[in-house]
Amino acid sequence: MASQAGAPLLARQDDETDDFDETRLDDSNAPLSDNDQKQSGRLGYFVWLLTLSAGISGLLFGYDTGVISATLVSIGTSLSNRELTSIDKSIITSSTSLFALAASPLSSILADRVGRKPIILVADVLFIFGALIQAFSVSVTHMVLGRSIVGLAIGAASFVTPLYLAELAPAAHRGMVVTMNILAVTLGQVIAYVIGWAFSQYGSPAIGWRLMVGLGAVPAILQCLLLFIMPETPRWLVKAKRSDEARAIIQKTAGSDPVALQMVDNVLKDIEIEAREEEDNARLRNGDGKTHRSWLVGWRELLFVPKNRRALTIACLLQGLQQFCGFNSLMYFSATIFLMLGFTVPTLTSLTVASTNFIFTIAALLLVDRIGRRRILLYSIPFMAFGLLATAFGFSASGTLTVAARGNELTQSGAIFILINIMLYVAAYALGLGNVPWMQSELFPLNVRSLGSGLATATNWLANFIVGLTFLPLMDALGAPWTFALYSVVCIVGWVAVWCIYPETVGLSLEEATGLLEHGWGVR
Ligand SMILES: O[C@H]1[C@H](O)[C@@H](O)[C@H](O)[C@@H](O)[C@H]1O
Structure with missing residues (x-):
């Protein structure tokens, strides 16, 4: 099965990323290696x-x-x-x-x-x-x-x-x-x-x-x-037994790239194999020879099949971390924070948060398929933790500040110090946590991909809701330094969790990526 090739491929991809053999393009009959794909x-x-x-x-x-x-x-x-x-x-x-x-x-x-x-x-x-x-x-x-x-x-x-x-x-x-x-x-x-x-x-x-x-x-x-x-996606079409349409779409997405065009049948075959295997497994698990995929069966497969449960754990962890690290408290309340800091046009200052997020997401776009999802997270989260700690320090060095005490303006250099560190935090967030969790669907096999991604997305919104609701009360109860320090601790704990359980999926096909979690966390 294609997906089981995932682990060895992972080992190879790191050193072979840059040496694509162009001569293959001339020999249209040569079999394509996985790496070429x-x-x-x-x-x-x-x-x-x-x-x-x-x-x-x-x-x-x-x-x-x-x-x-x-x-x-x-x-x-x-x-x-x-x-x-x-x-x-x-x-x-x-x-x-x-x-x-x-x-x-x-x-x-x-x-x-x-x-x-x-x-x-x-x-x-x-x-x-x-x-x-x-x-x-x-x-x-x-x-x-x-x-x-x-x-x-x-x-x-x-x-x-x-x-x-x-x-x-x-x-x-x-x-x-x-x-x-x-x-x-x-x-x-x-x-x-x-x-x-x-x-x-x-x-x-x-x-x-x-x-x-x-x-x-x-x-x-x-x-x-x-x-x-x-169009509809080829994966859904294969599942709906509409492989001819799926093939046409894979061909269209290949464009005029000769290598990709050569691979159309392989890609379709991989998807079909995965769909068939998942159906067979479901039939075996139901024990009655039928694949009746009621929503209950989907839940059962997601929660009781170990590789699916691992995928769900990772996807929910990343989505929860994306929100509990506190980023959206800046998105929703940065104007309030900058008002506390004494900036005269806080809505304009808070535009720096949104713009830094945007600009560094462009950088992520260029880097994520080169550096890899796991690695970009492991590199960027420490900067987030540092930015938050420095922000906490900035607030505490300027005296205890609560939302109720907005009148207490900080010194100008203190305010600039905090702004710079908030920007550092936002930039690091945008490079990794801001986008990697949304690649969640690549962790799930086709039969539970939609349900698993839906639950991970729900985790994101639940955490978003909690952060939105608790930020201002936390600022009042703990003060700004401890609130930001708390988000920093979340980042550090999150970093350890990513280190332990999130494998690298860069460059793998969806079928291979899901195979990584077959026998463990796939982390090496
Ligand atoms: O990935 C997005 C992005 O980072 C947004 O800026 C943020 O507001 C969302 O909550 C997040 O899901």
Whole structure:
């Protein structure tokens, strides 16, 4: 079975990454080695087009999570004829992550039944409705309804887009293609911050915030149109017994690359073998000769088959770590933090967080398939821990500061020191933890890929919800130094866990990557 070749391939890839034998291209009859398969060519225009089209979901995810911070400060008395209370603000903000949390496992079950593409469409429809309800809302209840619908859309999109891209991308570029989606998320956040800042400075606040949230409908409408040219993934088609269509799509994603074109049949065969093996195994496990894959069977296979359980543990660990390291407390509350630090235009300063995240995600895009997922995490997390500790030190050196004591401005050099260390932390986050967890689907075999990715995505949203809800109370209860030190401890513990259980999957086909966890954690 193809996937079992995973471990030996892993051992080879490190030293052979750069020596692709070009002479093979001349000999079209020569059998392709596994290594050649991984080295195959440039990314064809079709895959680029798909990445950009699917990336609109990422853009919406980022825009809708980023826009809330400026919206909250601009709403004024437009809802329910009164100023928003803190409770209103918390409910409006957290309803999105709560509904995203509910949507991800649900959409994972649906994505197995009806395909990956229809879920993208459903998410778009929800994005459009959610944007319109928010834009026209006249009460806090309407706004919460709109944010909840957007939450459902974000939950579905954040699960299905990385899965869709991972299943379509050629192995050698999978990391880059999935990271492109995260780049779109971070770009969406930058756009939301810029628009939020511009409207808060120059527009009429009463109308401005409605435009801000309403604008979210536009990319969703565009993506609905692009869906006409976006295919279903070959992996789902094989599972649905539509191998001919799957073959045509693999061929299209190979583009004009002669090596990739030669491999079309191999790739299809690998997927078919995996699908058949998983079906046979399910039949054996059910003991009745049938493959009745009710949702209960899927759960059983995910939780009781050791390699699937390992995959789930790793995927949830990475997603939990991505959120519990505290990054989104900056995304949601950086303006509050920079206000505490005495910056005069805190919304502008907080743009540095979003921009650093975006710029270093570009760097991740270029590095992740070269350095590898495991290694990039092991290199970057220590910088995150250091940045957080230094931030904690910066706060503590400037005296105890609580949210209630915002009036206590820090010295200018203290504030700059903290800003620099926050940027260091964000840059290191964007290089690794910001994107690697979203490569989750490559850990799961086809039969539990959708469910496993859905649960890992739900872990992400649960942790996101908890961090969003607890950051300000933690700052009040523990003070800024201990809050940031706590996130630093999470990073250190996370680093040890990554070291112990997350194997390197760079360059492996999806079938090989899942095989790594067959007999243990696959870490060497
Ligand atoms: O990968 C993304 C990205 O890092 C975003 O900037 C962050 O807000 C999300 O929570 C995360 O899932």
